[in-house]
Structure formats: C-alpha cells, structure tokens
Amino acid sequence: MTGVISLLPEGRPGLLAPLLSGAWLSGGSEDLARYLAEGGYAPLPAPDRLLDRIAAAGLRGRGGAGFPAAVKIRAVRDAPGPPVVVANGEEGEPGSVKDRWLLRHRPHMVLDGLRLAAAMTGAERGCVYLSDARAERAVRRALAERPPELHIDVVRTEHAYVAGEETAVVRRIDGGPALPTAKPPRPFESGVGGAPTLVANVETLARVALTHSRPEAADDVAGAHLLTLAGARGAAALVEVPVGTHLKVLADLCGHGRAEAVLMGGLFGGLHGAGWTDLPLDHESLTAAGGALGCGALYFLHPEDCPVAVAGEATAYLAAQSARQCGVCVSGTGALAGTLTSVARGTANHDTTDQLHRWSRQLPGRGACGLLDAAARIVATLLAHFPDRVDAHRGSACPACADPAPEDGRRFRVPMP
Template identity: 65%
Template sequence: MTEILSLTPPDRPRLLDPGRPGREDLASYLATGGYPAAPAPERLVESVAAAGLRGRGGAGFPTAVKLRTLRDAPGDTVVVANGEEGEPGSVKDRWLLRHRPHTVLDGVRLAARTTGAVRGYVYLSDPQAADAVRRALLERPPTVPVDIVLTEHTYVAGEESAVVRRIDGGPALPTTKPPRPFERGVGGAPTLIANVETLARLALLTAHPDAAVAVASSHLLTLSGGPAPSVLAEAPAGTHLGTLAGHAGRGGSAAVLLGGLFGGLYGDGWAGLRLDHDELVAAGGALGCGAIHFLPPGGCPVGAAADAAGYLAAQSARQCGVCVSGTQALAGTLAALARGEGRHEDTGKLHRWSQGLTGRGACGLLDASAHIAATLLRHFPDRVRAHEDGPCPSCADAPPPDGSRLGVTVP
C-alpha cells in the first residue's frame, strides 16, 4: 500500500491536494482555474524561466530552454507528454495520469501553443492511466490532435530516443545521439519530450501566476524502503531529507538510495541534504525523478547496491555490448559480495568499472549501474571490505537480488 502526504502549505497550489480525492473530471479541474486563456508564447516562456521550472523526468533540465528551442525550430513541431517511468521506485507519473489527467493535458495544450506544435502524444505503459486520459480527452477535445501511445513497461522505454522510436512504430529502445529529439524527433519533426509532472506544473503555474515560483520549486516524491508503507509526497524545494524521512516513518534510516537508481547511495550526512538539484549533484547524488529509497535500520548498503545493479542488468536493452557485459559484471560482483562470496580483488574491479564504464552506452542505464558501484565504494568502504570475509546478517537472510524489493504500488 502507498500513502499520500503533502508537505506543501495548504495556501499554495499543489498537485497532491487532500481536498481533491479521486480522479479529476473536467468540472473539478475548471473549478480550480484549469484551462485558462493561454498567455502569448514568449510571455509564457519568460514566466517559466522566471519561475525556474526544471524537468521532472530525471535530468532537471530548464523547461524554458526546451520551450524556446522548439519555438525557434523550423517547420512543424510535436509535443510528447512522457508518462513512462521506468524507475521501479517511482509512482508519481502514473498517479498524475490516473488522477490528474486534465492537469497534464492542460500542460500539453500550453506547450503546444508555445512551441507551435501541430500534434501531441501521451506516452505511457499503464492501462489505467491510458483510460483516464481517454476519458479526459472525450470530456474536452484538445486544441491540437493528441494521441495515446502505449508501450511496454521497461527501464529504458522512457528514454527520449526510445520514446521517439516507439511512437514512430518501432521498439521502445534507445538510439545513438545526435540527433536529439529537439533536432529530429517524431516523424522527423523537432519534438519536445516533457515529463508529465513537468507539464502538470506548467499548467499549475499558468493558472496561478502569483505562486509560480512555489509551484515550480515543489516536487512529487516517492518515498519507500523498510516495513513502513510507501509514500507519494509533495514537498517544497529546500526540504531536508531527514524531514521527509520523519514524516514518512523512516527517521531511523542509515542510508538512502537517491533520485531513483541513477542517484546512487548516500551514507553519513544524508539527513542534512535538501531537495535541491544543484545541492544533490554537488554531493555526488541526484534528485532525478524524486524516488528516494531509505535503507531501514540494519539494512545493508551492499545488499541494496546488489539489488539495484541486478535490476539494471536485467533491464538492459541488449543493444550495446559494453552495456550487456558491464551491467552483468557489476551485478554479478555485487551479488557475490552480498552473499559473502566475493574476493579481495573485487573492490578494485568495481572501482575500475565504476570509472571506466560511464558514458559508454547509448542511454543512461550503464551509467546508473556504474554510479551505484561508485557511491557504494565512496560512502561504505568498510561495509564492502567486511563483505569480502562473509555476508552480514541482513544480506544472509535476503532473497536473491533482483530489484523486486525496490518496487512501489500506485496509490
């Protein structure tokens, strides 16, 4: 079971609103100021830039830069609402599509108007979310044609080049870059691919311009780990991770897996870190998609790293030889360490792989696996060395690492 928690002050606009239970219909969305008159394109871009809205899919790229780039692109353009969240510990995108479909579609409308797009797509793998979006499209037909594209749920299916490839009729697998989608995307047209939370916040800040900065700086988060129920939360930027852990019943955690699998592990001092893209990157982590997995008291970071690496190895697109061999080598070595079957030279191998494999795959999956190993070695060297002589009690009692313990159900 996953619970819902809002740390956003009730006088601010928010996506997680206890006063709006259930699925949003057209009447309820209009009552909150939805589908307002669209500002002039350049004015909207300036508003987004001033508010500081950044992408919520993982990289945190400035949204205004994306909008302006597509607006200045030659010819017709396309907008894609990307709702395919491959991170096993994230549920925010599916929740938004199931419960706030009009908010997302309003964001598509505004992005299309701003960039001059002639077509839009909602890209996802969740059938319940697809049904909610279909109902919303029937309630209020869009100003530009919007199609729903279903894909299989995989870690790499939401990567931007995989999104383009699937919408164009191919498999949801990454391609080499360049070109990037903003240069040549769906059907060869310049394409804006935006995470559904990014688009929802675009709609919310447009409807509430006086609170634009607060809207742009709040985050949807998925908090998991340990015996307590998982939590879908909304919190303002600057909130300490320790505060989040306390509200989610995880105040005694010894370590965290940050930002989904891409952010890596963090040990001592994690509670003092804040929800801030730049601060987390400077600390060697990442906010990413806002998925934060807390290791319970007694939980082992070596086992958590093995679990994450095992999941990533199983999710490899198997298009790049270096990704197949690299993820399998990392996962196998970490699993052996977790079982207490590692060798003393394994630490050196993990260090070399974590440094040498980064940037060599067509997508970020290999980078994520390498970063897991690098952060384990950086923050928990003593635990790694201890595992060379045998498993700890936590790892000895754990099932084989496959990532299944990282999964979260949609509330």
C-alpha cells in the same frame, strides 16, 4: 501505502493539494468542471509570456535529468519544421509512482500542460505516451470530456526501465520498439516522424499548467516536487514538498526515522550514508553531494538493511533491464552485478574492490542511455559511503545478502496510492 501527502504551506498551489482539500474525484479522475473552476484550460493570448515566466521561475524537467524546461521548449520552438509535443508518462524507475498517479487522477492538468507546450512551440500534433492501463483509460476519458485543440494520440507501450528514455519514446511512437537510439540527433532536432519533438515528463507539463493558472505563484510551483518515499521497514507515500526540505523530514514522515542511509533518485542517484539527513531537497545540493534527485524516488535503508544487498539487487535489476543494444552496457552492468554478488557471498578480495572502483569511473557516459550510468553510480557511492561494510564481507557471507539478488527489482516496487 500511507497515501498522498502534501507538505506545501497552506495556500500554496500544488498538484496534490486539491485532492486533499475536498472530494472532487469522480471514478478516480479529476472532474472537468472542478478543473475549469480552478482556472484550468485558460486562454493563452501570449505564449512567449508564459515561456518567459517558466524560465524566470527556473522550472526544471521532472523526468530525471532536471534540465531547464524553458531551454528545452525554446530549442523545439526554434528548430526548423512543424514540431510535435509528447507527454511522457512512462515511469521506468521501479520505485516511482508520481507520473502514473498524475495520469490517473489529474489527466486534465497534464493535457492542459500539453496544450500549453504546443502553443509555446507552435506544434499542431501531440501525443501522450504511457504504459499503465488505468492511466490510459483516465486520459481517454479526459480527451472525450474536452476534445483537444490539437490532434493528440495516446500511445501505450510495454513497461521497461529504458522505455521512457526520450529517444526510446520517439522510436516507439514511430512504430518501432521502445529502445534508445544513438545521439545525436536528439528529439528536439529530429524526433517523431523526423520533426523537432518536445518530450516532456507529465509532472513537468502539470507544473506548466499550474504556472499558467496561478502566475503569481510561479516560483512556488516550479520549486515544489512530487516524491515517492519507500523502504523495506516503513510505510510508503507519494508526497509533494517545497524545495529545500531536508531528507530527514521526509524519512520521519513515513516512519523511516531510524534509517541510516538512502538510495536516491530511484536507481539513478546512488547510495548515501553518513550526513544524508542534512541534505536539502534541491538539485545543486544533491549534485554537490555526489547524488542526483532523478525521478524523485527515495528508498530508505534501516540499520537491519545491508547496503551491499541493496546495491546488488539494484545492479542486477539494471543488468536485466538493459536494452542489449550497447555491448559496453551489457558487459558493464553484467560485470558490476556479478562482482557485487561475489562481494555479498564473501568471495571478494582486494582485487575485486579495485575492479569495482575502476569500472565505476570508466563506464559512465559510454551507453546510449543512462542505465549504465545508474549502475556505475550505485557501485561508486557504495564504495565511497560504505567501505567498511564492503570490507566486512571479505571472507565471510552476510546473512542479509544470503539470497541471490533478484532481477525483478521487487525491493524497490511501490504500491499505488
């Protein structure tokens, strides 16, 4: 892996910049004394003031949906009953490493954000939810270094695509399996132990902490993003970039300048072909282009890569990762993956393509979580951006698609920096 790279302008506060500016890591985790010197764990005399600052800066959640953080916090604060706050560090997307990196290297910043979330909501109980063993050790060390002001549990789960979905998080913390449940109710209404619960991504919480320690830079903090960049033929990196950075800049950064397409948002944002290089990194532009930033993982496709093969492997992985609780998800993801396999093998016809078009329109929104939506979006964007490549497979197998799509998502896995 290329490593950890900050593209933030000099002097702009970020989550990666302190690491790059000096050797402050001890045993792989940030030093408490250094974090305190940077303004960490500062007193919070007026929680509502911080909440207003977060709202004004427009901080969005970094778990995938991009929901306004202040709205989510207020919903939990205003719900009846004593709330619970959860730092969600379970990265289901195989191409993302940002949350594990933060928990391993900046646990105090995440815990600081959790402390602030508790103050803003009135919670007296918190939880750090994760699946990475090294991250768990780092968090427990940080808790021992500075005992928290509220009761905090550390709950470890098995890694799975759906394990980080917010209702799955609640279910696992309550002692059940890490599988999604039907909604409503949502966690802000009835979560851990039936209490209103804030399930916040760890990057979101880290940015809350940085906003508190650097209030004058709240807009910059809210606008920056951690991204995982990868591809089959270039390097990979964890980067922090300001909002508006063009995707072409990101591709060039890791040697993917020859890329002709990108799989966006982990497996959630779909495939994008012609014109992707001109897309700026912001939710509105990506949504308008039919994509989504999701967890901030980008996978670049070079001219030698076949988008049908990439889509086939992605849908096969999603089908294998289904929680198998929703019949429509089991049958839908299986049908999409199986049909893409027939396209890859050259046995598809016009009816096959029509089926894929129909399913990609009908399936979104019908599962308990976003897994089915992700599979449908991959197929929809493949058909929209690469119709000629799909047609070229009709009647003849593609060498790049010769092997059956593996179900382990290995194409998209990124080594940790």
